[in-house]
Structures are given as C-alpha cells and as structure tokens.
Amino acid sequence: MSEIDGMGTERATCVLAPNPSPMTLDGTNTWVVAEPGAEEAVVIDPGPEDDAHLERVVRTVSAQGRRVALVLLTHGHPDHAEGAGRFAELAARAAGRRGGPVPVRALDPRHRLGDEGLAEGDVVTTGGLELRVMETPGHSDDSLTFWLPADRAVLTGDTVLGYGTTVLEGKLGDYLASLDRLRRFAEDMEAATILPGHGPRLDDPIAALDRYIAHRRERLAQVEAAVAAGARTAREVVERVYADVDRSLWPAAEWSVQAQLDYLKERSAGT
Numbered sequence: 001m002s003e004i005d006g007m008g009t010e011r012a013t014c015v016l017a018p019n020p021s022p023m024t025l026d027g028t029n030t031w032v033v034a035e036p037g038a039e040e041a042v043v044i045d046p047g048p049e050d051d052a053h054l055e056r057v058v059r060t061v062s063a064q065g066r067r068v069a070l071v072l073l074t075h076g077h078p079d080h081a082e083g084a085g086r087f088a089e090l091a092a093r094a095a096g097r098r099g100g101p102v103p104v105r106a107l108d109p110r111h112r113l114g115d116e117g118l119a120e121g122d123v124v125t126t127g128g129l130e131l132r133v134m135e136t137p138g139h140s141d142d143s144l145t146f147w148l149p150a151d152r153a154v155l156t157g158d159t160v161l162g163y164g165t166t167v168l169e170g171k172l173g174d175y176l177a178s179l180d181r182l183r184r185f186a187e188d189m190e191a192a193t194i195l196p197g198h199g200p201r202l203d204d205p206i207a208a209l210d211r212y213i214a215h216r217r218e219r220l221a222q223v224e225a226a227v228a229a230g231a232r233t234a235r236e237v238v239e240r241v242y243a244d245v246d247r248s249l250w251p252a253a254e255w256s257v258q259a260q261l262d263y264l265k266e267r268s269a270g271t
C-alpha cells in the first residue's frame, strides 16, 4: 500500500482508497493534480463513498495550500464515482465555496454535477493546469483517459491498470482500438509514465501497452480455440480459458468473454 499511496509525479499525487478487492487491486487511486504554485487543484476519481477516504483527499489538498476547484471522472463505476457527490460537498465546505458543490465533470451525464460535460478533445485548464481529454471506451463505454503534458503522464483510469488486466464491460473492438490509440499516443508524445486507476504507476508506458495488447490477442485466440472445441456459452468458455484464474473473478471474466464472442461474431459478419 505504502508504495501506491502518495506516489505520482511533480503535479499528480495518489491518495489510495481503502477498498482493496480482486477487482480493485490495492484499492482505487484518487489523483490530486495541480500546477506548482497554483491555489486550485483538480481531483480525478474521488473513489467510493467512504467519508474517511474523501476527507483524507480534502486534507491532502488543504495540506498543499490548495482548494479543490474541479472533480473529473475517468468513468462512472462506483469504485471511482460513487463518492463524487459527497466529495464535491466536502471540498466545497473546506474551500468556503459559495454557490454549491464543486463541479463534477464526466462523459456520462448521469455522473455530472453542474453544467459542464467532458469529452474527446476537451482541455481542462483549472489553476493553470493542462489536462487533455481522450475517449478510450472498452473497459466501459464512458471511459476517459487524461494526458498531463507537463509531466508526460497518462491517467488511464481502468483502461490500463498497474498490474493484471482490466475487465471489459464495453465492446472489445472499442477496447482494442483504445489500446492501439494509446500505444501510438504514448510513442508520439514520449509519455514517461502511466498513472492508473488501480495499482502502481507504470514508468514504461509502451511496454505496458504492448503487454496489454498482446494479452488481449492471446485471450482472443484462446476464446476462438474454445469455441472451435465446442464451447457454446460465455460460461463454457470461461471454464476452459480462465481455469487458472480465481473463481471470484469468473463472473467478471464472463463479461469479458461475452465481449470477445460479440467481437468475433461481428468480425466474421463483417468479412
């Protein structure tokens, strides 16, 4: 835990939420991001609705001599977004802010607080910071990645994790396209680090993305082989392909396999 909590870059600091599980690894990484010398900070993914954690994030920002001016969400899953509304109130109170909670921006309108959305190509400039927004669907349809150019850091949410692999709720075709795009982007921009939604930072972004891409292709080949061998349902594929994986992850694996089966069906229909 200690190597994840407090990690980051010059501008980004991780506050680790106390919600470890097979799905969330060590817990959710809440990111406090601010320009040096700035009074305003941006918080990415406040995390689950856990007051002790949310208050610790507020205290972390206060200890930096800053106030929270904006909350961003990488996606709407509860381990990242559930505490956002409560956090927006706590942060507004700590900042003596009038006019309601701190705004929460997300791709999915259901997770927003305030008028502003968040989408491909947006540039967030709060407190002199520069954060560029990319839509990277696959883990979920509403998944975003943020690029912090000053630190050459990529905040990937659950699109890329610090270790292991992510579960897919969206379409595999979208996810593969997102990984390919991030791979090209990391190379073009000479990205120095990935700051994920769970697990430690990854200081070789291209190697991490190559690993992710290879893993997906390998799993896809395994699913194809399982289907060829007679597996008919997602569950039957999971029993063959994920035999070596903790059973508590099987329901999630079924989602991933379903996404792969859909992808293979679409691909064969398209050719």
Ligand SMILES: [Zn+2]
Pocket (backbone or CB within 6 Å): 024, 028, 077, 079, 080, 158, 197, 198
């Ligand atoms: Zn997550």
